[in-house]
Amino acid sequence: MVLKVKRLLAAVAGLVIATACSLALTGTTAAHAAPPKPELTGVDITGDGLDQPLQLRSDTHATVVNAVLDQVSWLGRTGQQRGPQAKDLGPKYTVVTITAGAAKKTYDLYPLAKGGPRIYRPAKQPDQSKPRAGWFFGRLNMSETLRAAGVPLEPQFDTISGGIGGGERVIPEDALNPARDIDEALGELQRLLLLNAGVMVVITSGLAGIALLIRRRTR
Structure with missing residues (x-):
């Protein structure tokens, strides 16, 4: 009876060892398998x-x-x-x-x-x-x-x-054309200055007229 139990235990142990070895080999093979090729x-x-x-x-x-x-x-x-x-x-x-x-x-x-x-x-x-x-x-x-x-x-x-x-x-x-750009910029600046001068003349004339009108009325 004892002999049969020992034989059964030995068979089970052998099966376990064989299974473990198989799993280990499978894992090693998978680990070393070539990576999938990139999609073409x-x-x-x-x-x-x-x-x-x-x-x-x-x-x-x-x-x-x-x-x-x-x-x-x-x-x-x-x-x-x-x-x-x-x-x-x-x-x-x-x-x-x-x-x-x-x-x-x-x-x-x-x-x-x-x-x-x-x-x-x-x-x-x-x-x-x-x-x-x-x-x-x-x-x-x-x-x-x-x-x-x-x-x-x-x-x-x-x-x-x-x-x-x-x-x-x-x-x-x-x-x-940088030369043309400079000429255009100077022309724009000149027109702006003339416009400002004209505005100042109009404002000055208006102020002078108002001052003259006030002076006449206060006499």
């Missing part, structure tokens, strides 16, 4: 001058993909309902964002629009979301960002405030 993202770009879409993915073109996504990731819920006239928009490039192999969002970019880059977000989106359609002012470096991605655009080096983009200077070139 990317952009597809089509538009003027492109014979076929540019298909850029984060595993091979991470910097460019992030730069293009940065052009559209900041847009708010609502934009302007009316954009520039068609003749002022310039070339159009459609950017479709990709997440895990599926199209998510689409945007129309106009890097050379008159007055600065513009973005149009349509209400109909690939992921079936329905944001409010609208126009937005784009980043000034839109043109150079798209050019780095492979879009056939001419280099832009003449923008103000460190950004690149738009079909013309953000500040008109004739506004950057």
